[in-house]
Amino acid sequence: MPERDDKRKIVLPGAGRVAPQHCVRQLAPLLGRMLLLCLPLFVAGALSGCSAPKRAAVVSLEQPAGKKRVVNRSRYQYHRVRRGDTLYTIAWRYGVDYPDLARWNSIGYPYTIYPGQRLRLSDVADAAASGVLRPTVRQKRAADSSATRSAKSGGAPGKRPSPGAHRTEAGKVATTPRSLLWSWPAKGQVLQRYAKGDPARKGIKIGGRLGQRVAAAESGKVVYAGSGLIGYGRLIIIKHNKNYLSAYGYNRRLLVAEGDVVKRGQSVAEMGEQGGGRPKLHFEIRRNGTPVDPLTLLPRRR
Structure with missing residues (x-):
């Protein structure tokens, strides 16, 4: 009968488990290979993100109260009419003369516009978009119009009638508009100049x-x-007139x-x-759609 080995095995705590350091040593080569495989994809993604054109910033025409809406008309070729718009406010907003805006869009007096209507903001937008210009037709129409006016007045074509002979449709002699005599719209200190x-x-x-008289x-006539x-x-x-x-x-x-005569x-x-x-009062004067310095037109205060 063989001798019995009374020696007992001593099992230490944690025996049979892989030490963390050993795991790291085993995983290191695998992680290195994964990094080498993923690195080209990461670099390609980064380069494509850098080379892609930036999206243009969204420009909102709505601004918080108290801030002027500054509109660069060169960026806009058209305006879509919204409820509450008038030809005057659209022209004011884009810094153009309202008769020009009406002419560019074939809108006659009393300048009625409708929500959803699209208005051109320059006289070259349509020609630039189509690439077609017809100066010959314009010249022919101008010549025909001149000949018609000459025939009605009894004069030779191309000859301008004398200033005294020019009459309005009502038969009244047209006179030069009177000079405007501006007055201060409110009493108070000028807080900001033009x-x-x-x-x-x-x-x-x-x-x-607050509540002071303006x-x-x-x-003139209130147009807005x-x-x-x-x-x-x-x-x-x-x-006030066709210019101011x-x-x-x-x-x-x-x-x-709107419509009141004041x-x-x-x-x-x-x-x-x-x-x-x-x-405070914000006061502007515009001549042919262009802002002018009100202090050059208002009387000097004593």
Whole structure:
């Protein structure tokens, strides 16, 4: 009978388990091969992301109250009419003369437009898009029109009638429009002056009191009264003649409506505040759609 081995095996805690260091040593070659396989894909993805053209930033025409909407007309060829738009406000927004806007879109007086209508913002947009110009037709029409006018007046073609002989359709002699006599729209300190070429300073700002009287700077017809132009608050636009418009913004309350005829010095609004700041009036004058310095037209204060 063989001798019995009384020696017992001593089992240490953790025996039979692979030490963590040993696992790392075993996995290291595998991880290295995976890294070598994935690295080219990662680099290719990174390079393709860098070479891809950047998406143009989305430009929103809606801006928070208190900030002027600055629109670069060269970026827009058309405007889609929305509810509340008028030909005057669209022209004002894009810095163009309203008669030009009407002519580019074949819109006659009283300049009626409709929601959803698409308006061209320049006289070259259509020609540039189609690439077709027809100067010969234009010249022929102009010649025919000139001949027709000459035949009606009894004069020779191409000869202009004398200024005294020019008459309106009603038979009245046309006269030169009177010179405009501007007056201050509100009493108060000029808080901000006009700066040519600065889209945020197209007019002047006059400080005052909340509810203070705002008057028409010259006689004319109200062509807009509302709050559809972002950045102007409650706004009034007055047409004085075919060349000049004036605008009164940041009002608390409007006292006139579109179509009203107003006299110089007549109250048209109550001064308000914009963005919770000091009460003030934003005042602009535009000639043929272009902002001009109101201080060069307003009388000098004593």
